[in-house]
Amino acid sequence: MKRFYILGFLALIVFDTLAQVSFKFASVHAEPLTMDAAWLVRVFGAPWIYGAFVGYIGAFFTWMTLLKYAPVGPAFAASHLELISVTLISVWLFDDTLTLPKIVGGALIIAGILCLARSEDKDSQQVEVEPSQAPAS
Template identity: 65%
Template sequence: MKRFYLIGFLLLMGFDTLAQISFKYAGTQALPVEASLAWLLRVFGQPWVYGAVIGYIGAFFTWMALLKHAPIGPAFAASHLEVVSVMLLSVWLFDEHLNTTRVLGALAIIAGIVCLGLAESREHVPEPTPAEA
């Protein structure tokens, strides 16, 4: 089951990251924004829009499969790991800069996921009965 969670959450993070990075690329190529049919055609002519759609559809189905088995608290927290992956990829792809606040925020997200995972694993450990103690 641990392998299922690992693969599932990595897949979810990959789909979510694909969607966010694709939206960023599509958004930068859609400028200037106009309320016109020509602008809509230009937006939907960008392959990145379809990367975002694929990312969201993949994330949806992956999330639904994970929710059948994973405890909701840690699953919901782990589903937000894409915040960290998008931040790191944005440094490389969009020349964005890391600063102390962003790094501390990413570490807080990861620490929160770890804490929820540890708490969930402790809840499933059976308590010894008085006869076993």
Template identity: 50%
Template structure:
């Protein structure tokens, strides 16, 4: 089970990060924004759009697989680590500036997920101790 989490959640985060980052790049290349058919065509012509859609498909399949076995609370929380990874990838590859408030928010997200994981592991251990062998 731990192997599923150790592999599954990073794969989910990678797919989500890929999708979000590629949509950002596709949108940037399709500027200027205009709610018309020409803009939609510019977006559709971007290979980044199609890579992003593949990322979302990969994330969906990975998420469905994780939900079969993972507790929903920690799984849902861990799935939001992509907010942090997109922030870091955007800074690294797209040269976007990270503000102190964004860093603080990322830290709060990571700490919250860590606390949920600790809580879940303690609850699982207590449940295992209470179960007759």
């Protein structure tokens, strides 16, 4: 089951990152923003907009599947890992700068996920122990 969670969250990160990066590429392709038919043609003429749709649809179905099986607390926190992946890919693809607040924010996201996962492990261990401690009738 642990491998399911790891693969599921990796797929979620990939889909979310694909969606965000694709939207950025599509917006760059569609510049300048003019809010007219020509702009819409530029938006939907860019292949990246369809990558964004695939990313969001894939993320939606992956997320729904994960929520069916994963504990909600760690799952919700882990769903924010895409913020880190998008930040790192944006540094590489779009020459964004990696600032100290972004690094601290990423570290806090990871720390929060680890804390929630650890807490969830302790809670599940207590649930497994409690029934055996019940007095016999």
